[in-house]
Amino acid sequence: MSVDGSLDRLKREGRIVxxxxxxxGLRAAETLREKGFAGSLTMIxxxxxxxxxxxxxxxxxxxxxxxxxxxGLPRLRAVDAQWRLGVPATxxxxxxxxxxxxxxxxxxxxxxxxxxxxxxxxxxxxxxAELDGVFVxxxxxxxxxxxxxxxxxxxxxxxxxxxxxxxxIASACRERGIAVxxxxxxxxxxxxxxxxxxxxxxxxLQRKHGVDLRCxxxxxxxxxxxxxxxxxxxxxDGSTVEADVVIVSxxxxxxxxxxxxxxxGAGLRGIACDAGxxxxxxxxxxxxxxxxxxxxxxxxxPLFGYQFLSLEHWGNAVAQxxxxxxxxxxxxxxxRPHIWVPAFWSSQFGVNIKSVGVPSMGxxxxxxxxxxxxHRFTGVYGYQGRVIGAVTFDQTKxxxxxxxxxxxxxxxxxxxxxxxxxxxxxxxIPADFxxxxxxxxxxxxxxxxxxxxxxxxxxxxxxx
Amino acid sequence: MTEAILRQIINYAHRAxxxxxxxxxxxxxxxxxADGPFVLSRYYDIQSLLHDPRISSDARNLKTxxxxxxxxxxxxxxxxxxxxxxxxxxxxxxRLRRMTNRPFGPPHxxxxxxxxxxxxKDIVSGLIDGxxxxxxxxxxxxxxxxxxxxxxxxxxxxxxxxxxxxxxWADTIAASLDPDPGADTDERAKVSxxxxxxxxxxxxxxxEERRKKPGADMLSQLSTAGGPDGVMTTMEVLSTAxxxxxxxxxxxxxxxxxxxxxxxxxxxxxxxxxxxPNLAVPVVEELxxxxxxxxxxxxxxxxxDIEVRGVTIPKGASLWLVLAAGNRDPDRFEDPDxxxxxxxxxxxxxxxxxxxxxxxxxxxxxxxxxxxxxLARRLENPRLLEDPPPYRQNAxxxxxxxxxxxxxxxxx
Numbered sequence: 001m002s003v004d005g006s007l008d009r010l011k012r013e014g015r016i017v018x019x020x021x022x023x024x025g026l027r028a029a030e031t032l033r034e035k036g037f038a039g040s041l042t043m044i045x046x047x048x049x050x051x052x053x054x055x056x057x058x059x060x061x062x063x064x065x066x067x068x069x070x071x072g073l074p075r076l077r078a079v080d081a082q083w084r085l086g087v088p089a090t091x092x093x094x095x096x097x098x099x100x101x102x103x104x105x106x107x108x109x110x111x112x113x114x115x116x117x118x119x120x121x122x123x124x125x126x127x128x129a130e131l132d133g134v135f136v137x138x139x140x141x142x143x144x145x146x147x148x149x150x151x152x153x154x155x156x157x158x159x160x161x162x163x164x165x166x167x168x169i170a171s172a173c174r175e176r177g178i179a180v181x182x183x184x185x186x187x188x189x190x191x192x193x194x195x196x197x198x199x200x201x202x203x204x205l206q207r208k209h210g211v212d213l214r215c216x217x218x219x220x221x222x223x224x225x226x227x228x229x230x231x232x233x234x235x236x237d238g239s240t241v242e243a244d245v246v247i248v249s250x251x252x253x254x255x256x257x258x259x260x261x262x263x264x265g266a267g268l269r270g271i272a273c274d275a276g277x278x279x280x281x282x283x284x285x286x287x288x289x290x291x292x293x294x295x296x297x298x299x300x301x302p303l304f305g306y307q308f309l310s311l312e313h314w315g316n317a318v319a320q321x322x323x324x325x326x327x328x329x330x331x332x333x334x335x336r337p338h339i340w341v342p343a344f345w346s347s348q349f350g351v352n353i354k355s356v357g358v359p360s361m362g363x364x365x366x367x368x369x370x371x372x373x374x375h376r377f378t379g380v381y382g383y384q385g386r387v388i389g390a391v392t393f394d395q396t397k398x399x400x401x402x403x404x405x406x407x408x409x410x411x412x413x414x415x416x417x418x419x420x421x422x423x424x425x426x427x428x429i430p431a432d433f434x435x436x437x438x439x440x441x442x443x444x445x446x447x448x449x450x451x452x453x454x455x456x457x458x459x460x461x462x463x464x
Numbered sequence: 465m466t467e468a469i470l471r472q473i474i475n476y477a478h479r480a481x482x483x484x485x486x487x488x489x490x491x492x493x494x495x496x497x498a499d500g501p502f503v504l505s506r507y508y509d510i511q512s513l514l515h516d517p518r519i520s521s522d523a524r525n526l527k528t529x530x531x532x533x534x535x536x537x538x539x540x541x542x543x544x545x546x547x548x549x550x551x552x553x554x555x556x557x558x559r560l561r562r563m564t565n566r567p568f569g570p571p572h573x574x575x576x577x578x579x580x581x582x583x584x585k586d587i588v589s590g591l592i593d594g595x596x597x598x599x600x601x602x603x604x605x606x607x608x609x610x611x612x613x614x615x616x617x618x619x620x621x622x623x624x625x626x627x628x629x630x631x632x633w634a635d636t637i638a639a640s641l642d643p644d645p646g647a648d649t650d651e652r653a654k655v656s657x658x659x660x661x662x663x664x665x666x667x668x669x670x671x672e673e674r675r676k677k678p679g680a681d682m683l684s685q686l687s688t689a690g691g692p693d694g695v696m697t698t699m700e701v702l703s704t705a706x707x708x709x710x711x712x713x714x715x716x717x718x719x720x721x722x723x724x725x726x727x728x729x730x731x732x733x734x735x736x737x738x739x740x741p742n743l744a745v746p747v748v749e750e751l752x753x754x755x756x757x758x759x760x761x762x763x764x765x766x767x768x769d770i771e772v773r774g775v776t777i778p779k780g781a782s783l784w785l786v787l788a789a790g791n792r793d794p795d796r797f798e799d800p801d802x803x804x805x806x807x808x809x810x811x812x813x814x815x816x817x818x819x820x821x822x823x824x825x826x827x828x829x830x831x832x833x834x835x836x837x838x839l840a841r842r843l844e845n846p847r848l849l850e851d852p853p854p855y856r857q858n859a860x861x862x863x864x865x866x867x868x869x870x871x872x873x874x875x876x
Binding site: 368378419 | 512515516517518519520553554555558571767768770818819821
């Protein structure tokens, strides 16, 4: 493509199609224009809305401080695109370079960016999932419906799954004075992402804020009343909780079904791509014209043993989208790798939680600063003698330092003193991540094998 | 590179333009000579050390006492008060800063600074209205200086009738922070000590009153508010109030004066600001990069041996982080010596960074934005009468002592 100046032609009059009109899709489109792409740009999105921001949906929106329709993403520049909103893509013809849409239309491309993201994993029992008062939270519509029902003052809310989203929902409910029960299959909240040592602190926070937290249990059945509204949930320990709102927060599923049979390396774990964001086909050969970014992508990361990481992180979506857009318009020598260091944040129960690296790879943790009992601390995760991740509870400003340790593969445990080192920070302790062979809700970071071809992997359902 | 470079920076002869010296300094990113401090001048090094938990702000961790440090003494505000949170490490720092922030900023008081807007604007208008002779204005004495003191009085809740006394103590203390080399040092120390004592007594009395009858001011809230961290002791409130006064005052004077000086040297920007007061936002950010009111942080020390760019800085060493040099690091900012409010990327070190980043930043920003946009709007055809103007002695809190300007008149 680049030998005969066709890259210039692509920039001038090419056709780029972006499937997925959320954060990654929008930032990619903006970057394409910024890099001088003057051709036609088509944005395809299954939701009827222009790109909006999701983090506020489980925070400000549930608190009633902002309405869901006010979460539109700020535009960094004009993208001058044809928007096909409310029309999901249903298929891909790689040979003909065409995307099929749900309304029967077909859109041709010279370059395709797939940023279809993830959706909330629904409650597995369909009839129970359809009861009134049973929600998931992923989209603007989800948030709006849930907020409306919280505003009506439910007697008790049940949150199933204490990952980040579930915990944030519970936090918002408590802040609104609503009684909440949280059911978590693991021994504590957040253990999938942060391990048991930190999970214990998260559990303490929940209980301190009046959450009825039940760990080590599964919800076996949701029960409706005669009008079809949920009224109770039955637990694996034989107990029952009456609740008129149930939020199913069991992690996410990747939106790749529309690619089935297309020949692209897409599956339950996402779409495998190289570090330059180019998608693999099912043979494990990298494509030249199809790029992937955001939650749906999984790409090898040199800092973490070249494992394919799939990251449901806001910052990752932005960085990967920018890299994908840059690479789409670059000669191969000018392409850049996506080597973003994983980072995410959450705010719950008045605490600002932030993490860098891949804590879930860690086997040990050192509380390097502060104290778990004060709920203000910095935890550093170690893996095979190096620093692999870090988490802060209300100590965000130190995180940059630990990110540098991760980037420079600094030894673990760190051998130096710091300010605010407490007795509990003298020795590392086991980080206490759950046995990966025991299924739980989906952790934020999914680590999988080395092979780019998904279909040989056995998938353990990330649900209880 | 000569060993004299730090002395040159301190030397008053270079006060008007230390930037060539900083450029020289950046050539040796970790500068150290004899028993002096380790001096860091590159943007990324400073930025990362400000976030490094192996670095302490607590003078007790210094190997050699702070007095051996030629700048620490003049920047230092040695009183009988316990150290303020500026000079403490976590967890004490965090606790005191959190308690101080409770009545000042988010999450507990998200609207405090915003709600001072009208009051600040009135003070600015009053000071500009008070300019009687447009042919010769000393912007420092007539504007930049009184403005922030008045603001701090209002913030702390000093009664209006006491503001004049408060101003006079603040003047004396400020003068002692910025010694005139000709003056009698013993006499000055005595006068300054007296001012501190009187100010301390006055504030202690005010705190007592506020404890009994709290108002909406910060002093009341600091003395009475009981959050999860409890209530501050009287001594803690005193040292915090003193910190807010000194740190919030001297720096803002310089920000505004440096700002007007820079605008008068860049008349096109001044003219744009006159037409569009919203330009004040990027103008103030670029000022914080271009002419930061705090030129360097001289009070950090290492808790362990650390390595920066291959140089080992030993445990207990004194560090200088030269913010003003980092702000003009060409590795970080394109064309760094140009004042350009249109540069999209102004992630300056003017307010520091990390846990000690400027506590009063939101207020300082608002004060400077209001002051500069109003000065630009109301002064008709303003011009500098002296360039460079006479500077204050202080190399750390660097700024003009006087800024003589003239204009054709004052617009309503």
